Amino acid sequence: MVSPQSTVHSPQTFLMSRPIFYKIAYEINPWMRIERQVNHRAATHQWQALYTLLTKRLRVSVKLVRPIHGLPDLVFTANAGLVSGGTFIRSNFRHPQRQGEEPVVERYFRQRGFRIVRLPRQFNFEGEGDALWVGQTLFFGFRFRSDSAAHEHLSKILHCRVLPLELVNRRFYHLDTCFCPLNAETALWFPHAFDRYGRKVIETYVKDPVPVSQADALKFCCNAIVAGRAVVLHHGISRSLRTQLARRGFRVYELDLSEFLKAGGSAKCLVLRLRHHAGEARS
Amino acid sequence: MASEIVSLSGHIIDSLILPKVLDEVMDLGGTFEILELAVGKRKTDTSTARLKVAATSHKTLQIILKRLARLGATPEAPRDVQLIRARKDGVFPAQFYSTTNLPTFVRYQGRWRPVERIEMDCGIVINPNGGAECRPMARVKQGDLVVCGSSGVRVVPLERSRHKDVFHFMGSPVSSEKPRAQLIAGVAHAMRAMRRARRKILVVAGPAVIHTGGGRYLKRLIEANFVQVLFGGNGLATHDIESALFGTSLGVYLDRGTFAKDGHDHHMRAINTIRDCGGIRQAVRRGVLTKGVMHACVQHRVPFVLGGSVRDDGPLPDVITDVLKAQEEMRRQVRGVGLALMIGSTLHAIATGNLLPATVKTICVDINPAVVTKLADRGTFQGVGIVSDAASFLRELCDALKLVSR
Numbered sequence: 001m002v003s004p005q006s007t008v009h010s011p012q013t014f015l016m017s018r019p020i021f022y023k024i025a026y027e028i029n030p031w032m033r034i035e036r037q038v039n040h041r042a043a044t045h046q047w048q049a050l051y052t053l054l055t056k057r058l059r060v061s062v063k064l065v066r067p068i069h070g071l072p073d074l075v076f077t078a079n080a081g082l083v084s085g086g087t088f089i090r091s092n093f094r095h096p097q098r099q100g101e102e103p104v105v106e107r108y109f110r111q112r113g114f115r116i117v118r119l120p121r122q123f124n125f126e127g128e129g130d131a132l133w134v135g136q137t138l139f140f141g142f143r144f145r146s147d148s149a150a151h152e153h154l155s156k157i158l159h160c161r162v163l164p165l166e167l168v169n170r171r172f173y174h175l176d177t178c179f180c181p182l183n184a185e186t187a188l189w190f191p192h193a194f195d196r197y198g199r200k201v202i203e204t205y206v207k208d209p210v211p212v213s214q215a216d217a218l219k220f221c222c223n224a225i226v227a228g229r230a231v232v233l234h235h236g237i238s239r240s241l242r243t244q245l246a247r248r249g250f251r252v253y254e255l256d257l258s259e260f261l262k263a264g265g266s267a268k269c270l271v272l273r274l275r276h277h278a279g280e281a282r283s
Numbered sequence: 284m285a286s287e288i289v290s291l292s293g294h295i296i297d298s299l300i301l302p303k304v305l306d307e308v309m310d311l312g313g314t315f316e317i318l319e320l321a322v323g324k325r326k327t328d329t330s331t332a333r334l335k336v337a338a339t340s341h342k343t344l345q346i347i348l349k350r351l352a353r354l355g356a357t358p359e360a361p362r363d364v365q366l367i368r369a370r371k372d373g374v375f376p377a378q379f380y381s382t383t384n385l386p387t388f389v390r391y392q393g394r395w396r397p398v399e400r401i402e403m404d405c406g407i408v409i410n411p412n413g414g415a416e417c418r419p420m421a422r423v424k425q426g427d428l429v430v431c432g433s434s435g436v437r438v439v440p441l442e443r444s445r446h447k448d449v450f451h452f453m454g455s456p457v458s459s460e461k462p463r464a465q466l467i468a469g470v471a472h473a474m475r476a477m478r479r480a481r482r483k484i485l486v487v488a489g490p491a492v493i494h495t496g497g498g499r500y501l502k503r504l505i506e507a508n509f510v511q512v513l514f515g516g517n518g519l520a521t522h523d524i525e526s527a528l529f530g531t532s533l534g535v536y537l538d539r540g541t542f543a544k545d546g547h548d549h550h551m552r553a554i555n556t557i558r559d560c561g562g563i564r565q566a567v568r569r570g571v572l573t574k575g576v577m578h579a580c581v582q583h584r585v586p587f588v589l590g591g592s593v594r595d596d597g598p599l600p601d602v603i604t605d606v607l608k609a610q611e612e613m614r615r616q617v618r619g620v621g622l623a624l625m626i627g628s629t630l631h632a633i634a635t636g637n638l639l640p641a642t643v644k645t646i647c648v649d650i651n652p653a654v655v656t657k658l659a660d661r662g663t664f665q666g667v668g669i670v671s672d673a674a675s676f677l678r679e680l681c682d683a684l685k686l687v688s689r
Contacts, residue, residue, distance in 0.1 A: 148355030152293035
């Protein structure tokens, strides 16, 4: 296995992409409406605020992938693939509109010495959007974007347990819109995004699942960036959720990310983890 | 019962995907049988299950399979058909796949293709354009790609209708004790439905139709546009023309039931007259033939196919004496047929039954229960058998269709 030659100093490293070409160019989820267009200045401002919070206040290392004209959703780097050690498992996007992002991120990771793994083309897989670690177990959302059968390939590549969970609510089309591991034991989740089997799996394998209300879920509270004890999310979450997080020792950072919600994404969608740090989500 | 073997692997136990698959199969009205289950020993090991999923109908099975595919359970990769080139004209390779009359699909170059013009006891040939066609033995040409073995061939059983109509599967033995009026009302209903759906109604009639005096009712069905194609033999046409020209059938007056003087040769004189005209159509055009079933066919442009046999007198010029040519012409005419009515005919009815796909509704009427049973035994699934004299059946059918006598 080739080690990544990235020059990461911080225990946490994220990959982001500036929203230079970000807009609503098509409709591939229930949130997107071409007529509800992005305010580009506001989007740039919101993205910059997130970038500054991560790099300056939370001292997280952020790498950038160059934005490409014609790939407006490249800004949502979480969907590009899944990084584990020196391996990058590239996404196979379901929608042709996003398939153009595949070679761009692949080139980025290849140039930095990652081992690139592609799943067979017939399996859709949308990276960290649908694959999230809780301890040593990978939770894998399927149906709207990723295919259930891809989970077996992930398990073989990563030598770990992968638990596929069926998503049942179109508005929560990626796992990272309704499930957010905070550490090896705790996760935020919106139970109505899963069927009874999925609910049972989460309740069985997550020691401390924190259910969120529909109002919080619709504000994408589960689409949060977790960096140590810091939880970064779109502003406007309920007081009870804030209390629940505080009681568990998490510091909440709220930002206005409303321009990204227009495309069905929030904080977590804007970053891809390049490295995990021991004791974090994957301990 | 339609079934398919599916396999499922991964962390299917911890994630409850396997119980979910099993629940879904049952919730959607199917059944399953676990053929194999290999459970991973450690937490990181994956498990594998092979299931046989079955449902009462092909449609239900497809719904189940679609749902299971989303859960990651996929049908075991089917293989393409095996193809062998025919070495000689008219000879299939030794292992050729012999067809049924049920809708059939073959998998060629990874795609399931429907077999066109399905017919029982034939072979399947893959055309240069990749299409699959049902081909009778006599028509196979040297070099044709013929499907061999049954791998990559899928036969779709007919679905049982939710609403029981007269055509539900020929499950009960044919008997003369069925409530005939209801059966005939059901047949009339089906004929009207066919006409509305613009599907063709085929009548296969034997000479008994004429002998028993049923000719005028058949004529009435033709005139009322309830017959789109007629199959028969030399006998049917000869006795119909004899009755038109002389009022007799095999020398017996149809109206009186008495023998005509020197009537035994009427049918020969009828044949001779038509041969002199050059054919039935010409006889109608010249005004020689002015009534009867064949006259009605010509007048109403209903195509007819008269297939010959070795015992035929004459025969009439319209009779196709080459059986292969007759079969071909019948094949051409059965396209688009939705309902076949076979009355008082054994050999032509069976010959037609062989050519029809199982999806065509078939009504077999004969005074002899053995004929009706014989047709059912030969694989005509969607049918109704009525033990009756031909003329009585046709008269009651005309009444049920409310066709007034002219």
